Amino acid sequence: MWPPAGPAWWRGRALAVWVTRAACLGLPRPPCAPTLGAAGESWGLSRLYSSAERKEKVDMSRFPVENIRNFSIIAHVDHGKSTLADRLLELTGTIDKTKNNKQVLDKLQVERERGITVKAQTASLFYNHEGKQYLLNLIDTPGHVDFSYxxxxxxxxxxxxxxxxxANEGIQAQTVANFFLAFEAQLSVIPVINKIDLxxxxPERVEKQIEKLFDIPSDECIKISAKIGTNVESVLRAVIERIPPPNAHRKDPLRALVFDSTFDQYxxxxxSVALxxxxxxxxxKIVSAHTQKAYEVNExxxxxxxxxxxxxLYAGQVGYLIAGMKDVTEAQxxxxxxxxxxxxxxxxxFKSAKPMVFAGMYPVDQSEYNNLKSAIEKLTLNDSSVTVHRDSSLALGAGWRLGFLGLLHMEVFNQRLEQEYNASVILTTPTVPYKAVLSSAKLIKEYREKEITIINPAQFPDKSKVSEYLEPVVLGTIIxxxxxxxxxxxxxxxRRAVQKNMMFIDQNRVMLKYLLPLNEIVVDFYDSLKSLSSGYASFDYEDAGYQTAELVKMDILLNGNVVEELITIVHKDKAHTVGxxxxxRLKDSxxxxxxxxxxQAAIGSKIIARETVKAYRKNVLAKCYGGDITRKMKLLKRQAEGKKKLRKVGNVEVPKDAFIKVLKAHSDK
Known part of the structure; x- marks a missing residue:
């Protein structure tokens, strides 16, 4: 019965829900809506009712291709991408202007906790400029090197x-990398100098940097403060005037590119598609060019x-599409x-993502294997740059070896598993993908290729079977x-780096380019760089292929038995230090x-490092007061023989908590 009983805000909220459902099902508006009084002015009704009205009114056909602009916001970490996106959403009336608008497009819990963008987010903005209605499709992107994909x-x-x-920090390493991504894609670049209120x-110094490095005239730079909204409207005008409309045709057959995807359990x-x-x-009825499967569009x-x-949705527009794809392998x-x-x-x-770091992932409790498998499948659909291979371990049970784009990417994936799927996992020490060139014709026939990739250190082939080992290298940019x-x-x-270039980008800042082995930077290089530069240096890298290296497989032995989970591939010169x-760490754990x-740490049959965990001691001479010395000698000899026998039959099992402690310490070194 309408209006429902209760206070005004409750009646307004109830009506708002009714209106929303009615709009979605195509039912008429409830006749009591105009007579609700105070309830009709409540937050719930105004917000949800206007949302339902918008769903009915938006007609995408009224945006011809020439009135569409598709653009991204790119920058180094913490230069103000998400804040600028918030102001653009407010200026176009997409969201209400409130003090709580912070990182509106960062929807993941991990993004809000860490203050970084992890997943690119899209928003369609409707903006009136010089009497014309424009559709601006904005994509807010991550800034960290691990999420460049x-x-x-x-x-x-x-x-x-x-x-x-x-405007304070100037050009950083990821700024350079993102510019060249846009330059290679032949996109229009609008430089925006943010935080001018600091x-x-x-800003004048930053203008000169942009002109010197990117060859963009300084008068094309737009100076703004996204936090307080200074001059942000000129950014919208520049988007319309400087970015060309998409080259698309409505009358041609449908061609839609899937550039992102998420999984909804219902x-x-x-x-996410670009037409x-x-x-x-x-x-x-649509068909996937990759799988050749047909689907009916639901929404x-x-x-x-x-x-x-x-x-x-029409040519040139960016939006979403739901077509009943249930399996994670269907959305490529x-x-x-x-x-x-x-x-x-x-x-x-796109080029497929190239994993730079691999780590084993195992459930803490093997009874949770199937739940974790389902969680990983759904999360890899949301993050297609993660690769998954099944793996198993004697100590940790069945699991997977996952490939990530970097260490932060691995940490974020693990955090999302815990927060979104309530999954607890054990992560092994991160490693990088090595290659081995086989020397034997028999082995080449067995592997069906001359060059094999090694993502699991336990599968590292012996030196007698290969002609050379190859390690991945990256071209690093340090500012x-x-x-x-x-x-x-x-x-x-x-870190065994080779300098390639050195350039002063202004009077106070230097840009260095180095060829670095990936395994030397994957764990602690960034932290060391920040520490010695008081936090001012920035680092970015890109894949530079493989180079020959003297690599060895280092085994960790407990009383002569190899612990498979702790096998490590290291450069010959650093084997002793790492071992x-x-x-x-094992001794302490x-x-x-x-x-x-x-x-013991061993390379082949050679022991290169050793530590000993002492046995519990019992004083067998405690009850011997004086007397014959031979009696004491017999007791000590018997104790030594017993310990020797116990050591032979005794089996050392590494507890899971000790594994976790060692692996975590090794990955944090």
């Missing part, structure tokens, strides 16, 4: 970018920034969707104040036994 995918759906640079801001795969040609609407819409269903990033019976040439798609240049160069030399460190435990 998210950036490259997002750029495929754009024609231009806003390159945001902090006390130490120097609706299946929600695919290059044609039109798609609810009820259309299409735009993100505003939440999902807003529309009747159709980079896939082309087309209408049934109207096949088209697939779009180029640092010039007073720290000497320390940075010493750090790089200690000694692991042995010391293993519980004492009734017999002595020998912890």
């Amino acid at each position: 998210e950036v490259s995918r997002s750029l495929s759906a754009c024609q231009g970018v806003l390159l945001v640079v902090d 006390k130490n801001a120097d 609706r299946g795969v929600v695919a 290059f040609d044609g039109v798609v609407s609810k009820g259309d 299409v819409g735009v993100l505003n920034p939440n999902e807003q269903p529309t009747h159709k 990033i980079g896939d082309t969707l087309y209408l049934h019976k109207q096949p088209v040439e697939p779009l180029p798609g 640092t104040p010039d007073e720290y240049t000497g320390k940075v160069m010493m750090l790089c030399q200690a 000694k460190t692991i042995c010391e 293993l519980p004492r036994q009734l017999f002595e435990i020998a912890i």
Whole structure:
């Protein structure tokens, strides 16, 4: 019965829910709505009712291709991408202007906790400029090097970018990397100098840096403060005036690029699509160019920034599409969707993500294996750059070996598993993918290739079977104040780096380029760099292939038995240091036994480091007061023989908590 009983805010909220459902089902508006009085003015009714009205009113056909602009915001970490996105959402009326608008597009809990963008997010903005209504599709991208794959995918759906640079810090390493991603994609670049309200801001210096490094005239830079909203409206004008509309045609057959996806447990795969040609609407039968499977479209819409269903999506527009894809393997990033019976040439798609770091992942309790498997499958759909291989361990049981784009990527994936799926896991020490060139024709026939990739250290082949080992290398870019240049160069030399270039980008800052072995930087290089430069240096890297290296497999033995989970691949020159460190950590972590435990690091049959866990001691002479010395000697000899026998039959099992402690310490070194 309407209106419902209760206070005004409750009646307003109840009516708001009714209105929303009625709008979604195509039912008429409740007749009592105008007579609700105070309830009708409540937050619930105004917010949800206007949302339902918008769903009915938005007609995407009124945005011709020439009135569409697709752009991304790219920048180094913490230069203000998400804050600028918040102001653009407010200026276009997409969200209400409140003090609580902070990182609106960062929807994941891990993003809000860490203050970084992990997943690219899309929002469609409706903006009136000089009497014309424009559709601006904004994609907010991550800034950390580990998530550059998210950036490259997002750029495929754009024609231009806003390159945001902090007016205080200036150009950083990831700024350079993101600029060249946009430059290679032949996108229009609009430089935006942010945080001009800061006390130490120097926008003129940053302008000169942009002009010197990127060859963009300084008069094209837009100076803003995204936090307080200064001059942000000029960014919207620049987007319309400087970024070209997409090259798309409504009358051609449908070609839609899947550039991202998420998993909804009730609706299946929600695919983010950019329409290059044609039109798609609810009820259309579409086909995946990758799997050749056909689907019926259940829903299409735009993100505003939440999902807003529309009747159709047209060429040049960016939105989402739900078509009943239930299996995680059906939604391939980079896939082309087309209408049934109207096949088209697939779009180029993307280069597949190249994992830079591998780690074993095992459930803490093996009874949780199936739940963890389901969680990993769903999360890898949301993060397609993670690779998964099944693996098993004697100590830790059945699990997986996962490939990540970097150490932060691994940490974020693990945190999302815990927060979104309530899964507890054990992560092994991160390793990098090595290669071995086989020397034997028999082995080449067995592996069916001359060059094999090793992602699990336990599978590292013996030196007698290979002609050479190869390790991955990266081209690193370091930007640092010039007073720290000497320390940075010493750090790089200690990590077997080869200097490729050195350039002063202004009077106080230097850009260094080094060729670095990936295994030397994957764990603690970034922390060491920040520490010795007082936090001012920035680091970015890109894949540079493989190079020959003297690599060895180092085994960790407990009383002569190899512990498979602690096998490590190291460079020959650093084997002793790494082996000694692991042995010391194991000594501190293993519980004492009734017999002595020998912890050894070995390369082949050669022991390079050793630590000993002492046995529990019992004073067998405690009851011997004086008397014959031979009696005492017999007791001591019997005790020694007993311990020797116990050591032979005694089996040293490494407890899981000791494993976790050692692996965590090794990954944090």
